[in-house]
Amino acid sequence: MTLPIWVVVTHFLNMLLMTLLARSGIEVLSAHPKLYAGDASPPGRAVLRFSKKVFAPDSRRLWTSQDEEESWSPVVALPGRGNLGLGRHWHFLSVQFWVLTGAVYVALLFASGDWRRIVPQTAAVVPHAINAAGAYLEFRFPPDGPYGYNAAQQLSYFLVIFVLAPLQIATGAAMSPAVIARFPRYARIFGGKQSARSLHFAGLCAFAVFLLIHTTMVVIHGLPKEMAVIALGSEAANRTVALAVAGAGLLSIVAINVVATAASLRRPRRMQRLLGRFVDPMERTLVRRLRSRQRYGADDISAYHRVNGRPPPDAAYRALAEGGFEDYRLVVSGMVERPLALSLQDLRALGWADQITKHNCIQGWTDIAGWAGVPLAAVLDAAGTLPGARYLVFHAFDDKGQTEPQHGDGHFYGTIPIWVARSPQSILALEMNGEPLRIEYGAPARVRVENQLGFKMVKWVRAIEVVDDYAALGQGQGGWREDHQYYANAAGI
Ligand SMILES: Nc1nc2c(c(=O)[nH]1)N[C@H]1C(S)=C(S)[C@@H](COP(=O)(O)O)O[C@H]1N2
Numbered sequence: 001m002t003l004p005i006w007v008v009v010t011h012f013l014n015m016l017l018m019t020l021l022a023r024s025g026i027e028v029l030s031a032h033p034k035l036y037a038g039d040a041s042p043p044g045r046a047v048l049r050f051s052k053k054v055f056a057p058d059s060r061r062l063w064t065s066q067d068e069e070e071s072w073s074p075v076v077a078l079p080g081r082g083n084l085g086l087g088r089h090w091h092f093l094s095v096q097f098w099v100l101t102g103a104v105y106v107a108l109l110f111a112s113g114d115w116r117r118i119v120p121q122t123a124a125v126v127p128h129a130i131n132a133a134g135a136y137l138e139f140r141f142p143p144d145g146p147y148g149y150n151a152a153q154q155l156s157y158f159l160v161i162f163v164l165a166p167l168q169i170a171t172g173a174a175m176s177p178a179v180i181a182r183f184p185r186y187a188r189i190f191g192g193k194q195s196a197r198s199l200h201f202a203g204l205c206a207f208a209v210f211l212l213i214h215t216t217m218v219v220i221h222g223l224p225k226e227m228a229v230i231a232l233g234s235e236a237a238n239r240t241v242a243l244a245v246a247g248a249g250l251l252s253i254v255a256i257n258v259v260a261t262a263a264s265l266r267r268p269r270r271m272q273r274l275l276g277r278f279v280d281p282m283e284r285t286l287v288r289r290l291r292s293r294q295r296y297g298a299d300d301i302s303a304y305h306r307v308n309g310r311p312p313p314d315a316a317y318r319a320l321a322e323g324g325f326e327d328y329r330l331v332v333s334g335m336v337e338r339p340l341a342l343s344l345q346d347l348r349a350l351g352w353a354d355q356i357t358k359h360n361c362i363q364g365w366t367d368i369a370g371w372a373g374v375p376l377a378a379v380l381d382a383a384g385t386l387p388g389a390r391y392l393v394f395h396a397f398d399d400k401g402q403t404e405p406q407h408g409d410g411h412f413y414g415t416i417p418i419w420v421a422r423s424p425q426s427i428l429a430l431e432m433n434g435e436p437l438r439i440e441y442g443a444p445a446r447v448r449v450e451n452q453l454g455f456k457m458v459k460w461v462r463a464i465e466v467v468d469d470y471a472a473l474g475q476g477q478g479g480w481r482e483d484h485q486y487y488a489n490a491a492g493i
């Protein structure tokens with residue numbers, strides 16, 4: 001048995017990238033360690049739960065989705081210890097190289113004619129594969145097929161490469177808020193966004209089962225001989241050299257995982273910046289053209305909408321709330337022609353839009369709700385942006401040092417590019433499900449930018465500032481969660 005060298009190389013890269021993908025995926029899961037069926041994620045209705053904490057929809061104490069997070073060991077998760085931001089960075093870095101490796105492999109497979117080894121050419125492969133599996137159960141080796149692999153082997157390789165891997169990419173894409181905002185029906189192919197998320201996890205489990213059987217088979221068929229093929233491409237190769245190369249390969253995979261983990265835990269800001277250089281351009285290319293076209297019906301509205309971020313506890317905000325926000329003024333300043341201070345009535349006079357849309361929290365949960373308010377474009381037009389203006393900064397009333405001290409201090413803020421603010425369904429919402437916004441959902445005004453992740457939708461907006469750059473704000477990452485939780489500033493995936 002021989003394998004071309006490009007198979008040896010892509011197989012190695014695939015092993016490395018799959019370990020990074022699996023571990024960073026587990027990190028992402030730890031941010032909301034529950035799986036659901038359908039489109040929404042009702043508390044207490046998870047199909048599968050990796051957390052003992054219980055949060056009920058009718059709880060008398062306010063809880064937020066941050067409270068649901070788990071912190072998992074760096075041994076299983078990349079980087080571990082509850083760093084969703086860097087987990088996502090690693091996932092989106094690895095996936096680019098994984099898809100590239102897969103594309104090169106498949107291209108060479110077809111260019112070389114080697115596809116005959118992998119792609120079954122007759123439906124008889126199914127009964128033959130069953131026979132082959134039966135042979136293994138009787139401790140016999142099944143016969144090899146015409147192109148070297150036995151039928152069970154050929155069929156399982158085929159399914160992993162041409163069914164499981166593409167499915168994993170497809171369910172991954174069905175979790176991107178920008179993709180499903182533009183193509184709301186796409187997530188429905190999988191039974192809804194939460195079903196897609198659950199299937200993505202099932203895909204990981206399927207890969208794990210494959211890996212288990214695959215390595216068991218390598219051992220059963222004779223480790224030295226198989227290693228010669230896997231590491232050097234030929235059974236006839238020197239076995240000692242092959243074992244050394246294979247051992248070095250496996251060690252390097254472990255070493256890369258260890259270095260990636262340690263660097264992320266020790267120098268998180270540096271890793272956020274470094275990985276961002278690969279991940280942000282990918283987000284921009286994929287998401288730039290994806291404008292929200294959601295049009296859910298009133299029947300789709302979720303019975304329960306999770307809260308993330310605790311309401312501002314300070315006296316000034318409470319006084320405003322007690323006065324029905326009569327004295328509220330939204331300050332619009334920065335690179336604008338006309339700085340503004342708008343009351344709620346002034347805001348309403350600028351324009352009105354409503355929409356029923358899906359909220360995608362970066363942690364993984366989704367809910368559908370109706371929102372109504374003023375298009376952000378109308379606010380921008382009223383103020384008039386100056387040349388060079390690129391971002392909107394939303395300053396919020398909540399002091400996170402008081403409401404979420406485990407993550408950091410300072411008031412919550414967020415930034416979005418002006419093109420996102422001018423996209424369809426980008427509004428400053430004053431109402432939710434037909435009523436004035438309740439306090440916990442961001443009263444009196446909160447951002448809704450429907451092709452972005454939830455953390456971009458600043459609640460309790462105090463002021464809007466138009467800027468050319470966000471580097472001077474906070475810790476310079478473009479938002480409070482970016483600064484303190486290492487989320488990427490680009491939030492369409
Ligand atoms: N001011 C402020 N806005 C915020 C947050 C916050 O902590 N403070 N959390 C964000 C996150 S992470 C999410 S998912 C949404 C949650 O909105 P909801 O509470 O209406 O579900 O609000 C976003 N806006």
Ligand SMILES: [Mo]
Pocket residue numbers: 308360361362363454455
């Ligand atoms: Mo979130």
